[in-house]
Amino acid sequence: MRKTHYMTFRNFLHKPSSKPSTKPRPFTAYSFVPFSPFAMLDPTILTIGGIVLGIAFIEQILNRWGVIDLxxxxxxxxxxILPVxxxxxxxxxxATFMF
Structure with missing residues (x-):
């Protein structure tokens, strides 16, 4: 049988509780995005993308100048080259991204 603990109203308001009423639980958070978008600012990928965009830009200039064959x-x-x-x-x- 449990022993009842009596406390006056004044002591209840001014005296902090001896033990917390709830125990903190460990909380694990999961992210749906496992990497930062800034990881795509890799110099190798930016260089390859710049070269491909430059070639596409040159192609459009050649079309405007009328050099259709080239x-x-x-x-x-x-x-x-683009899909490859x-x-x-x-x-x-x-392959180089560290998870």
Whole structure:
């Protein structure tokens, strides 16, 4: 049988409790995004992306200047290079990324 502990109202208001009423539980937080978007600012990926964008920009300039034959050659090369570069950069990013 438990022993009842009596306390006056004045002591109840001015005296702190001897033990906390609830125990703190460990809280684990999970993130749905396992990496920071700033991780994509890798110099290698930025360099490869800049080169590809530069070649695409040169192709558009050649189209405007009327050098259609040379622009067509650029397009044929870029049709192969763009997917290879994209998947290569994606593979490089996940291979060098530290989880």
């Amino acid at each position: 622009a067509d050659q650029f397009e044929k090369v870029m049709r192969f 570069t994209f998947y290569g950069a994606l593979f490089y990013f996940f």
